[in-house]
Amino acid sequence: MKQTDEEQMSGLVAFASQQTNPFGARIVRTATGEVLIEVANRVSEDIDPSAHAELRAVRLACQKLESLSLAGYTLYTTCEPCPMCMASALWARLDRVVYGATIDDAAKHCSQIYVFAQELTQRSDFTTVVHGPCLRPECYALFTRLMPA
Numbered sequence: 001m002k003q004t005d006e007e008q009m010s011g012l013v014a015f016a017s018q019q020t021n022p023f024g025a026r027i028v029r030t031a032t033g034e035v036l037i038e039v040a041n042r043v044s045e046d047i048d049p050s051a052h053a054e055l056r057a058v059r060l061a062c063q064k065l066e067s068l069s070l071a072g073y074t075l076y077t078t079c080e081p082c083p084m085c086m087a088s089a090l091w092a093r094l095d096r097v098v099y100g101a102t103i104d105d106a107a108k109h110c111s112q113i114y115v116f117a118q119e120l121t122q123r124s125d126f127t128t129v130v131h132g133p134c135l136r137p138e139c140y141a142l143f144t145r146l147m148p149a
Contacts, residue, residue: 023040039057100134
């Protein structure tokens with residue numbers, strides 16, 4: 001049985017709550033809700049400013065599928081994707097991106113680039129649908145617990 005956005009995000013929040021930072025990402029098959037990949041941000045661990053959860057999820061999903069296209073898949077993320085991550089989602093041709101906390105929420109705890117996911121999508125040639133915030137209080141609670149202001 002396919003899960004709702006809220007159910008998928010709830011599962012991702014549970015995963016992210018076991019990590020060392022609030023940023024988690026999950027890619028699922030849009031039609032069935034089957035989880036393809038679930039990862040956490042590893043910027044500090046990998047000493048890599050591009051190791052955001054969303055970007056890692058796209059990379060690993062493409063490698064797993066041996067395809068540059070993630071058409072037919074949805075990305076769930078505990079926070080609205082930054083421009084780098086949203087661009088990666090667009091280039092991968094994901095069907096949808098569903099996020100929890102907003103860029104404004106994240107900015108209370110860490111530096112941000114204020115180009116919103118929806119704005120980036122509108123400026124692109126891609127048809128990825130952006131939906132959010134979804135379970136914003138639960139996702140923002142990850143920040144307050146894992147990254148106090």
